[in-house]
Amino acid sequence: MSEDHGHDHAEIGPEDEHPGLQWDVSLSERAKRSLAMHELLIEKGVVTNEEVETASNNLRRRTPADGAKVVAKAWVDPEFKQRLLDDARAAVYELGYSLAHDAELSVVENTEDVHHVVVCTLCSCYPSSLLGPPPDWYKSFAYRQRTVIEPRSVMREFGLELSQDIQVRVVDSSADQRYLVLPERPAGTDGLTEEQLADLVTRDSMIGVTNPLSPEGAPIS
Amino acid sequence: MPGVHDRGGWPTDEMIDRSDHIWTDWEYKTHALVGALRFRELMNTDELRRGIEAIPSEDYEASSYYERWSRSLETILTEKGVLSTEEIDTKVKELEGRWESDS
Numbered sequence: 001m002s003e004d005h006g007h008d009h010a011e012i013g014p015e016d017e018h019p020g021l022q023w024d025v026s027l028s029e030r031a032k033r034s035l036a037m038h039e040l041l042i043e044k045g046v047v048t049n050e051e052v053e054t055a056s057n058n059l060r061r062r063t064p065a066d067g068a069k070v071v072a073k074a075w076v077d078p079e080f081k082q083r084l085l086d087d088a089r090a091a092v093y094e095l096g097y098s099l100a101h102d103a104e105l106s107v108v109e110n111t112e113d114v115h116h117v118v119v120c121t122l123c124s125c126y127p128s129s130l131l132g133p134p135p136d137w138y139k140s141f142a143y144r145q146r147t148v149i150e151p152r153s154v155m156r157e158f159g160l161e162l163s164q165d166i167q168v169r170v171v172d173s174s175a176d177q178r179y180l181v182l183p184e185r186p187a188g189t190d191g192l193t194e195e196q197l198a199d200l201v202t203r204d205s206m207i208g209v210t211n212p213l214s215p216e217g218a219p220i221s
Numbered sequence: 222m223p224g225v226h227d228r229g230g231w232p233t234d235e236m237i238d239r240s241d242h243i244w245t246d247w248e249y250k251t252h253a254l255v256g257a258l259r260f261r262e263l264m265n266t267d268e269l270r271r272g273i274e275a276i277p278s279e280d281y282e283a284s285s286y287y288e289r290w291s292r293s294l295e296t297i298l299t300e301k302g303v304l305s306t307e308e309i310d311t312k313v314k315e316l317e318g319r320w321e322s323d324s
Contacts, residue, residue, distance in 0.1 A: 030288040033248040033295060036312035038250045047257040055256025056249050080245075100279055102266055121229030123273065133235070133252075135241055139286050142235040146229045157237050173228065174268045 019121060024104045062097075064203035067130040067180060070095060071206065072198035074107075075185045081129045084182070085109060092130065099129045108171060110208070115162055117155065117208035118179045119147040125173035127180045131203060137205065148172065158209040161221050181208040188215050225278040248287040254292060264297055304310040 027035075039115060041047050070092055074081035085093040099105055105127055108116040121128065121144045122204050126134040137143050146166040151168050155161075162168065171179045183205040192215065200217075204210040211220040258264040272293025273281075281289065296305045 027247065028285075028288065030284070030291045032313045032316060033309055034247050034251040034254070034287070034291040034311050037291075037294060037298065037304060038254055038317055039244045040308060040312050041254065041258075041298075044304075046263065046303055049259055050252045051257040051260055055260065056253035058256065059249065059252055119229070122226055123270065135239075136286075137241075140238060141228055141231075141272070141282075142233055142237045144235050145231040146231070146235075148229040149232075154237065156284075161273050169289070175255070175270055194235070 003092065009046075023153055024135050028061055029162065059128075061131060062132040064131050064201075064206065065198070066097065066132075067127070067203070067206045068198040068201035070097070070130060070180075071182055071195045071201045071212075075189075075197055076194050077129065081182070088180070097130060098126075103129075103176060103178050105129075105178050105180060106171075107180050107182050109168070110184045110211075112166070114167045114169060116171055116179070117147060117151050118171050118173060118181060119144060120173040121145075121148055122174065126176055126208075127178045130180060131206060135203070155209055158204060159219055159221060160210050181206050182210075183212045186212055186220055188213050225275055225276075225281045226274045251287045251294065252290050255290065258298075261274075263301070263303065264294075268297050269293050 013020075038052070042049050042052070070084065073095065074084050080091060080094070083094075084107050088107045089099050091107075092099065092105075103125070110116055110119075118126075124134055124139040126138060128134070141153065148170050151170050152162060155168075155194070173179055183201065185197070186200060189200070200213040200215070202210060202212060205212040214220050255264060255269055259266075269290065270293075273289045275296065276284070276289060276292055282293075284292065295304075295306075295309065299306055
């Protein structure tokens, strides 16, 4: 191991900056056992430090900006959009994104009549290959429990009040099947470039708990 | 009755806490270890899930997300004989000693 104290700030992105990773205080027993397994597995050569570093970097490689590029492309290119809905894996590969080999991805389209929202009631399955790791709330018991029975009330907490005329479809992810929401393109965006459109696509709008931003940057409800 | 992990539809009045915690180093390492083991074909997503879903209800609910991963990791690795509980116990003591002398 190149370090025995874990002060590997360099591998943590700027958005994660925080004073002093606390190692020796307030570590739970579980945390200590993880660190012990980490050191043992490398000592024994079961995995290499480089492999762990690579996996750690992979975890931070994707952010919601990646998913937003896919959505913006679908908004400006109807043929790409159709390919995305038909075979998401192949379509996102065109843009340089590779999905984890063991999880299929379906892109579900929001329209003026139908609104999709994604949950994983069993755990935390999420299209991380396009969005990065899920937010904490996505993994929370409250979100996992409530979304399948009261999605409108959940969305209301996120500031989205959907008309009763809009049908809500909740899609429940699994380890084998993940979902990304293709939000509806906001009105008044005809003059925007693909890049400008991508700025309107928030992480939460690709989970379906909100709509994308309006061209003025306000959440659309 | 569904397992403790199978939470869809369980009634609750709890609001959704939308704050995100800052990932600590051990959480990154736990996630990355599973990734590295997956790369070596020593562990897969279904095994990770099985290990998580086998955690007794009370512990499951009291644990943080990566504490559950960590527990599953230990379950699967000890089951496969890659590591033993005793080895991990010993290593924890060694690390504690090292942190003690460094602080």
